[in-house]
Amino acid sequence: xxxxxxTEVAIIGGGLMGSWTAYFLRRxxxxxxxxxxxxxxxxxxxxxxxxxxxxxxxxxxIPLALRADAVWDRIVEHLGEACEFxxxxxxxxxxxxxxxxxxxxxxxxxxxCGVPVKLLGAAGLRARWPWLGAGVAGASWSARDAxxxxxxxxxxxxxxxxxxxxxxxxxxxxSAFAKDGERFRLxxxxxxxxxxxxxxxxxxxxxxxxxxxxxxxxxxxxAGPPQFVTEPLPYFIGPSVQAADGRVIFRxxxxxxxxxxxxxxxxxxxxxxxxxVDPARTLAAMQSLVEAVPRLAGTSVIRVWSGIxxxxxxxxxxxxxxxxxRGLLHAFGFCGHGFQLGPGVGLTLAELLVDGGTxxxxxxxxxxxxxxxxAHDERLSREFDSASLAATGWSAAGKATLP
Amino acid sequence: xxxxxxVLIVGxxxxxxxxxxxxxxxxxxxxxxxxxxxxxxxxYRRASAPVALDIKALFGSQVGKYERLHATFAGLAGSVEHRxxxxxxxxxxxxxxTLAEGKAxxxxxxxxxxxxxxxxxxxxxxxxxxxxxxxxxxxxTLLKDQGCLIGxxxxxxxxxxxxxxxxxxxxxxxxxxxxVVDTTTTGAKLAAAPVLAANGxxxxxxxxxxxxxxxCKGVRIHHGTRLVAIEGETHVTGLRxxxxxxxxxxxxxxxxxxxxxxxxxxxxxxxxxxxxRYDSVFRQWLPDVDADGRCAPGLYAAGDGCAIGxxxxxxxxxxLAAYAALADLGIAAxxxxxxxxxxxVARLRRFQRGLAKAFDWPHSWPMDMPDQVILCRxxxxxxxxxxxxxxxDIPPADVNRAxxxxxxxxxxxxxxxxxxxxxxxxxxxxxxxxERTGWLRAQAPVKPVPVSTAFPS
Ligand SMILES: Cc1cc2nc3c(=O)[nH]c(=O)nc-3n(C[C@H](O)[C@H](O)[C@H](O)COP(=O)(O)OP(=O)(O)OC[C@H]3O[C@@H](n4cnc5c(N)ncnc54)[C@H](O)[C@@H]3O)c2cc1C
Ligand SMILES: Cc1cc2nc3c(=O)[nH]c(=O)nc-3n(C[C@H](O)[C@H](O)[C@H](O)COP(=O)(O)OP(=O)(O)OC[C@H]3O[C@@H](n4cnc5c(N)ncnc54)[C@H](O)[C@@H]3O)c2cc1C
Numbered sequence: 039x040x041x042x043x044x045t046e047v048a049i050i051g052g053g054l055m056g057s058w059t060a061y062f063l064r065r066x067x068x069x070x071x072x073x074x075x076x077x078x079x080x081x082x083x084x085x086x087x088x089x090x091x092x093x094x095x096x097x098x099x100i101p102l103a104l105r106a107d108a109v110w111d112r113i114v115e116h117l118g119e120a121c122e123f124x125x126x127x128x129x130x131x132x133x134x135x136x137x138x139x140x141x142x143x144x145x146x147x148x149x150x151c152g153v154p155v156k157l158l159g160a161a162g163l164r165a166r167w168p169w170l171g172a173g174v175a176g177a178s179w180s181a182r183d184a185x186x187x188x189x190x191x192x193x194x195x196x197x198x199x200x201x202x203x204x205x206x207x208x209x210x211x212x213s214a215f216a217k218d219g220e221r222f223r224l225x226x227x228x229x230x231x232x233x234x235x236x237x238x239x240x241x242x243x244x245x246x247x248x249x250x251x252x253x254x255x256x257x258x259x260x261a262g263p264p265q266f267v268t269e270p271l272p273y274f275i276g277p278s279v280q281a282a283d284g285r286v287i288f289r290x291x292x293x294x295x296x297x298x299x300x301x302x303x304x305x306x307x308x309x310x311x312x313x314x315v316d317p318a319r320t321l322a323a324m325q326s327l328v329e330a331v332p333r334l335a336g337t338s339v340i341r342v343w344s345g346i347x348x349x350x351x352x353x354x355x356x357x358x359x360x361x362x363x364r365g366l367l368h369a370f371g372f373c374g375h376g377f378q379l380g381p382g383v384g385l386t387l388a389e390l391l392v393d394g395g396t397x398x399x400x401x402x403x404x405x406x407x408x409x410x411x412x413a414h415d416e417r418l419s420r421e422f423d424s425a426s427l428a429a430t431g432w433s434a435a436g437k438a439t440l441p
Numbered sequence: 442x443x444x445x446x447x448v449l450i451v452g453x454x455x456x457x458x459x460x461x462x463x464x465x466x467x468x469x470x471x472x473x474x475x476x477x478x479x480x481x482x483x484x485y486r487r488a489s490a491p492v493a494l495d496i497k498a499l500f501g502s503q504v505g506k507y508e509r510l511h512a513t514f515a516g517l518a519g520s521v522e523h524r525x526x527x528x529x530x531x532x533x534x535x536x537x538x539t540l541a542e543g544k545a546x547x548x549x550x551x552x553x554x555x556x557x558x559x560x561x562x563x564x565x566x567x568x569x570x571x572x573x574x575x576x577x578x579x580x581x582t583l584l585k586d587q588g589c590l591i592g593x594x595x596x597x598x599x600x601x602x603x604x605x606x607x608x609x610x611x612x613x614x615x616x617x618x619x620x621v622v623d624t625t626t627t628g629a630k631l632a633a634a635p636v637l638a639a640n641g642x643x644x645x646x647x648x649x650x651x652x653x654x655x656x657c658k659g660v661r662i663h664h665g666t667r668l669v670a671i672e673g674e675t676h677v678t679g680l681r682x683x684x685x686x687x688x689x690x691x692x693x694x695x696x697x698x699x700x701x702x703x704x705x706x707x708x709x710x711x712x713x714x715x716x717x718r719y720d721s722v723f724r725q726w727l728p729d730v731d732a733d734g735r736c737a738p739g740l741y742a743a744g745d746g747c748a749i750g751x752x753x754x755x756x757x758x759x760x761l762a763a764y765a766a767l768a769d770l771g772i773a774a775x776x777x778x779x780x781x782x783x784x785x786v787a788r789l790r791r792f793q794r795g796l797a798k799a800f801d802w803p804h805s806w807p808m809d810m811p812d813q814v815i816l817c818r819x820x821x822x823x824x825x826x827x828x829x830x831x832x833x834d835i836p837p838a839d840v841n842r843a844x845x846x847x848x849x850x851x852x853x854x855x856x857x858x859x860x861x862x863x864x865x866x867x868x869x870x871x872x873x874x875x876e877r878t879g880w881l882r883a884q885a886p887v888k889p890v891p892v893s894t895a896f897p898s
Binding site: 189196209268314 | 855
C-alpha cells in the first residue's frame with residue numbers, strides 16, 4: 039500500500055544543507071519533508087574535517103559565510119547543544135616568500151569584505167606557537183574562525199527541525215521526479231509518494247542527478263580529501279592550521295586527537311558509495327605533518343577516511359533558483375567548504391521560498407553559469423589527483439586535455 | 442619462462458604456513474608477512490628468545506602438531522620470502538602496504554592469501570578494564586610468548602573451549618587456578634555433543650579430557666553461570682558470579698582471564714574488496730568466500746580469519762586457498778586432493794559450529810549490564826552513553842552511526858574489542874535483528890602506524 043505525503047516543501051538530501059533548510063523553513067512556518075536515501079548527515083556533512091573557516095574564501099561568498107557565522111555563534115540557542123563548536127582561530131602557514139605574498143593579497147581581500155586577517159612573521163608565530171616547525175616562514179591569522187564536530191552537527195540540526203514539526207524521512211531514496219502543473223511528485227524506493235509545492239535539491243555530490251531531470255546540469259565530480267587522525271595526545275595545538283598549499287591541514291580536538299587532512303584529493307565513488315584513501319597519500323601527509331609540527335613525530339595514526347563531496351571546476355557551489363522549473367531550488371556541489379556555509383545556505387533558501395528573494399548575492403553560484411565555456415580554477419591542478427579529475431577535461435598536470 | 446607471479450600471504454599461523462608450503466612446492470616464491478617474530482600464529486606460537494619453555498608440558502597432546510608446523514616452516518627456508526615483525530596495515534588497489542622497523546613498503550600482488558586469524562571476543566562486564574583482567578587468549582599468549590602468568594591465583598571465566606585448556610596450561614606452568622567459571626550450561630554442551638561427536642570425535646574427547654584433568658587436580662568448574670563483576674579497587678581481587686540457581690559466589694583471585702570465543706580478523710579482506718556476510722551461528726560478519734576461499738579477484742581467505750574453525754581447519758583451508766590461487770594463476774592444481782580438502786574443512790567447520798553452541802556467546806548480556814560499565818575501553822565510552830544515544834530522536838541506525846555519535850570503536854583498537862558487543866547492545870535495546878546493526882567498516886591502518894614512518898618517495 040502506497041502512502042501519500044503532502045507537504046509545502048520537499049527537500050532531497052539530509053546533509054547539512056538540507057537539514058538547515060528544513061530548520062529555517064519550519065521557523066518561517068512552511069511544512070517540510072526532509073528526505074535522505076541513507077542516514078541524516080552520514081555523507082560529506084558527517085565525515086568532514088570540521089573547519090569553519092572564513093579566511094581564504096572566495097570574496098563573493100563572504101556575505102553568505104558571515105551570515106552562516108552569525109548562526110554558528112548562537113548554535114546552542116538554535117540546537118540546544120554546542121556540538122563542540124569553538125572559536126579557536128585559523129592559521130594559514132606559508133613555507134616561502136611566494137606563499138607569504140599570496141597570503142598578503144588574501145588578507146587584503148578579506149579586510150575589504152569585513153573579515154579581519156592578521157599577517158604574522160616567523161618570529162611572532164613561533165613566539166605564540168613554539169611547536170611550529172623551522173620551515174614555516176610566516177602565516178595569516180583569523181581569530182574568528184572556528185571548528186565544530188561534524189559527526190554531531192547535522193543530526194542535531196535535523197532534530198531541531200523535527201522539534202519544530204519537520205518530517206524527517208531517512209532511508210528513503212527519491213527515485214523518480216515529476217512536475218505536473220504546479221505540483222512536484224516524487225516517487226521513492228519505499229511505498230511512499232511525496233507531493234509538494236516546492237522542491238529543494240540539496241543532494242550533495244548527487245545533486246546533478248536531480249537537476250538533470252529538470253533539464254539543467256552542472257559538471258560535478260566526486261572526490262574527497264584524505265583525512266586521518268592520531269591517537270589522543272595532551273592538548274597543545276589550539277588553532278586550526280593549514281599549509282597555504284594544502285599539503286597538510288590539522289587541528290587538535292579537545293579529546294586530544296590530531297585530525298589531519300592533506301591534498302591532493304582523491305576520486306570517490308558516489309555509486310558504490312566508497313571513498314577509498316590511497317595509503318601512499320596518508321604517508322605523504324604524515325611527512326608534511328611532521329615538517330609543520332616536529333613534535334608529532336612520536337605519535338601514531340589510528341584511522342583514515344575520506345568522503346564523497348561534489349566539486350565543480352570553478353570551485354564554487356551551485357546555490358539558487360532553477361533556470362527551468364518554478365518552485366525548484368538547488369544547493370549542491372560545495373567543493374569542500376560547505377560545512378561553514380550550511381546555516382547561511384539554509385537561511386537563504388528559506389528566504390527565497392518564503393519571500394521570493396534574498397539580499398545575499400548569489401549570482402556567482404547560478405546553475406546557468408555552466409552553459410558556455412566552463413572556467414577552471416587553478417587549484418584543480420594542485421589539489422586533486424588525476425583520477426578525480428578524469429571527468430573534468432582538466433588534468434593534474436595542469437592542462438586542459440580537451441578543447 | 443613466464444614472468445614470476447607475486448603471491449603474498451599475510452599471517453604465518455597454521456593457515457598461512459600451510460599455504461606457503463603448497464605454493465613453494467609449486468615453485469612460486471611466496472612472500473609470507475607476519476607481525477610476530479616467528480611463525481606459528483596463535484596456536485603454535487613460539488616463545489620469544491631467550492625464554493625457554495617446556496613445550497611438552499605446554500602443548501600436551503598437541504606437541505606433535507606444534508613441532509610439525511615449525512619443521513614444515515624450517516623446510517621452506519630459501520623457497521619462501523619470510524617477513525617477520527611486519528605489519529600489513531592496508532590493502533589498496535592490489536597492493537599490500539606494510540610497515541617493518543619504521544619503514545613502509547608497498548607490495549603489489551597477483552594473488553593475496555589472507556590468513557590473519559582471530560582475536561578474543563569480549564563482552565563488557567563490570568570491572569573488565571581493571572588491571573589484572575586479561576583476555577583469555579591474551580593470558581595464554583603471555584604464557585606461550587614470555588613464559589609469564591597474569592597472576593598467582595587466576596580465575597578463568599567466560600565461554601570458550603579454550604577456557605579449560607588455558608586453565609590447564611596455567612596449572613602446568615605453576616599457576617594456581619582459582620576456578621573455571623563457565624557461562625554456558627551443561628545442557629547446552631550436551632545438546633551440541635552429537636554434532637561434535639559426528640564431526641570431530643577425537644577433538645571432543647580431548648576437550649573432555651581437559652575438564653577431567655582440571656577436576657582431578659581439584660579445580661572447581663562451574664557451568665551455567667552469570668558473571669556479576671570483576672572486583673577490585675586498583676587491581677583485581679576477585680570475581681563475583683551467580684550459579685544456575687541464582688546464588689551468588691565470590692572467588693578470590695589476583696587476576697581474571699575472560700573470553701567468549703573468537704572474532705575473525707576481517708579488516709584486510711574488507712579493504713581488499715571482499716564482501717562480508719553475516720553468520721548467524723557465530724553472530725559476526727565473515728568474508729563471503731567460495732568453498733576454496735576466493736573472496737575477490739586475486740584475493741583469498743583461509744583459517745580463522747575466514748571462518749572460525751580451529752587449527753586443523755586453518756591448515757587445510759590454507760592449502761585449499763593456495764591451490765585456488767595457483768589454479769587462478771593458470772597453474773594446474775590437484776583436483777582430487779582439493780575435493781578431499783574441501784570435504785574435510787567443511788566437516789571441521791561443522792564441528793566448530795557445534796562448539797559455538799556448546800560454548801554459547803551470551804549475546805544479550807550487554808543489555809543487562811549497568812550504565813556505568815565501559816563498553817569501549819580505548820575511548821572510555823560507557824554502556825550508558827550508548828544507551829542515551831539510542832534513545833535520542835534520530836538515533837543511530839547501525840554500529841557505524843553509533844560510533845560516529847559516541848566514539849565507541851573509534852580508538853586504537855578500531856572496535857576489535859567493543860564492536861560486536863556494541864551491535865548486540867543496539868540489537869537488544871532496540872529490538873532489531875543483530876544482523877541489521879551491521880559491522881564497523883574497516884579503515885586503514887588496521888593497527889596504528891607511526892607518523893614518523895619512512896617511506897620510499
Ligand atoms: C573529507 C571531507 C572534509 C571536508 N572538510 C571540510 C571542512 O573542514 N570545512 C568545510 O567547510 N567543509 C568541509 N568539507 C565539505 C563539507 O563537508 C560539505 O561541503 C558539506 O557537508 C556539504 O553538505 P551537503 O548537505 O551539500 O552534502 P551531503 O552531506 O553529501 O548531503 C547530501 C545528502 O543527499 C542525500 N541524497 C543524495 N541523493 C539522494 C536521493 N536521490 N534521494 C534521497 N537522498 C539523496 C545523500 O544521501 C546525502 O546524505 C569536507 C568534505 C569532505 C568529504
Ligand atoms: C590468543 C589466541 C590463542 C589461541 N590459542 C589456541 C590454542 O591454544 N589451541 C587451539 O587449538 N586454538 C587456539 N586458538 C584458536 C586459533 O586461532 C586457531 O586454532 C589457529 O591458530 C588459527 O590459525 P590461523 O592460521 O587461521 O590464524 P592464527 O594462528 O591466528 O595466525 C594469524 C597470524 O596472522 C598474523 N596477522 C594478523 N593480522 C596481521 C596483519 N595485519 N599484519 C601482519 N600479520 C598479521 C598474526 O600475527 C598471526 O600470527 C587461539 C586463538 C587466539 C586468538
